[in-house]
Amino acid sequence: MASSALQRLVRFVPRSSPSKILIGQPADKDIDVGAALRQGQEVAVNVWSGSSVLSPGSSTGTTETIDRILSPLAQNEIGTIRCVGLNYRKHAAECGLDPPAIPVIFMKPATTIVDPWPARGTIPKLSQVDESGDYEAELAVVIGKTAKNVSEAEALDYVLGYTAANDVSSRTQQLNQSQWSFSKSFDGACPLGPTLVLKSLITDPTKLHMRGLKNGEVYQESGTDDLIFSVPKIISWLSQGTTLPPGTVIVTGTPAGVGMGRTPKDALRHGDEFAVEILPHIGTLTNIFENEKSSFMTKLYHYLSSALMNQPDLVLKLDDPETIQKISDFTGGIGLKATIVCTSDDAASDWAAQRLQPRGILVAAGFPERGLKFDPMNLILREIFVKGTVHGSMGETREMMEFAVQHGIRSHLTLLTMEEAEDIAAKSEAHAFIGRPVVKIGMH
Known part of the structure; x- marks a missing residue:
């Protein structure tokens, strides 16, 4: 281990950058992290360079405030x-x-x-x-x-x-x-x-x-x-x-x-x-x-949440005029490696597919009452790998989201309309979790 001073580790999403997962040591050596967060207190963490508690790296010399605490291990x-x-x-x-x-x-x-x-x-x-x-x-x-x-x-x-x-x-x-x-x-x-x-x-x-x-x-x-x-x-x-x-x-x-x-x-x-x-x-x-709720929405929430906790490297809104330029800058002009699409908006789905690099991965998570539609010629010519079908049943959606998580997809984009995001949040009764990451990245 890099330093004998390292004694307690937490894994967390920082307030300054909700698209990242960091590890580090609580700045207060005596603080009960869980109790403090439950009481609404701010918890500062001295950030370490590693991506896992199994290999924490070394101290970066920076401090971040916890936005959301995670289990120590993914x-x-x-x-x-x-x-x-x-x-x-x-x-x-x-x-x-x-x-x-x-x-x-x-x-x-x-x-x-x-x-x-x-x-x-x-x-x-x-x-x-x-x-x-x-x-x-x-x-x-x-x-x-x-x-x-x-x-x-x-x-x-x-x-x-x-x-x-x-x-x-x-x-x-x-x-x-x-x-x-x-x-x-x-x-x-x-x-x-x-x-x-x-x-x-x-x-x-x-x-x-x-x-x-x-x-x-x-x-x-x-x-x-x-x-x-x-x-x-x-x-x-x-x-x-x-x-x-x-x-x-x-x-x-x-x-x-x-x-x-x-x-x-x-x-x-x-x-x-x-x-x-x-x-x-x-x-x-x-x-x-x-x-546990019996609806498709619950399954969708859990698997979408798991995918988001792997953290997309890029979070975008379709109404942002600089969106396409941001994708180009981020990927060196070749497009995203993979996209998770969870929407019933055909235009948004096709838009996301077009921003994939050749041989990219499209994880399509549709709703049970209707499927997703894409331009098949666009996908075929660019050898886009589609995981899932246009029918979007609950079982298929679970498989698709598991696929994304298991394959460590990090360059992905999740798209929902604001109405769909709010509908999912309402039906899942989990506003504190799905509401923050999903509504925040939904398109208007």
Whole structure:
């Protein structure tokens, strides 16, 4: 690592440039980043040159203010999240179970990762039916270098740092099956962050204090010394015969006080706020939870949001008279590498396609009631690769947006009319998220 002074890292969108994602160290070494942002305070960050907490680079000497906080790791850096169940003695007792003899392991996909507040946690439809959604405050470990067949004695050498997580679960589905992954793998079921504290600052992960607060009331509280299997034991166990690459997230278990163990039982409901507080150093992870919505618009929002969080290198409005010149200047006159089009405006769609460079990628995300129309000859002559069809069904749109994210498309342009952007925001009930990036770049 470039400097021993680097102890805490955050990943964020700066107020000065909402099209960028930066990493850096909070300027105030003692600030609880998550709590401060939730209270409306400004948080200054000393920016580092790297693009990932896995390779932070060096200090740039500049300071930025957080506009939006992100999880410490992007979904494409994480792979599969390893989780440990029944790993606190008092939690095993509240479940009426004996402490396990070996670690109970399950996995969550990277699609469960959710940024800290203001990003929303999601209660899936399966949990809404019988109010079986539940929270789990947990300590998360991030692996910093490739680990395989490591011993307990050397396990902490492979740790990059620690952060907070919420292992959101659907209890009915969990108890109906012998395997837990399905019940804990819904989209948005693993809020993570906001601060990654490096192991140089947390030398003993058994000396942390954790609380889980639902709507401001303490529901979970424990020291990490109640862990059945220590962090070194967990890392060593998971690495036997298995490679843990850098960026691997290990969620280490939850203490007593989960909703399922309370009398009467409690559940996560629409509008609930849950906070995971781990002290010292890590701070608070907060999310407000909302019911998963059944509409196409919800799917569109999540995948459009994911694409935007990869951040376009260029954000434009069609009514800007300098738009074409800006594209030319930005691309050296050859056009954009890829464009994500999400609009029912045929003129805007065709306009975007024409600004692609030869053999560019057109990701077409249409609406279910109608499709997108392009000049086929223009696309064929320039060998434009079109991902998707003009029908724009929900499944196709999901595939298209995933394609953009998975292929790391960065030179892209997202187009919506103002009316469409406002309609999406209204139907998704997520003005704070889709409203800011989408309406801001919509055309008038």
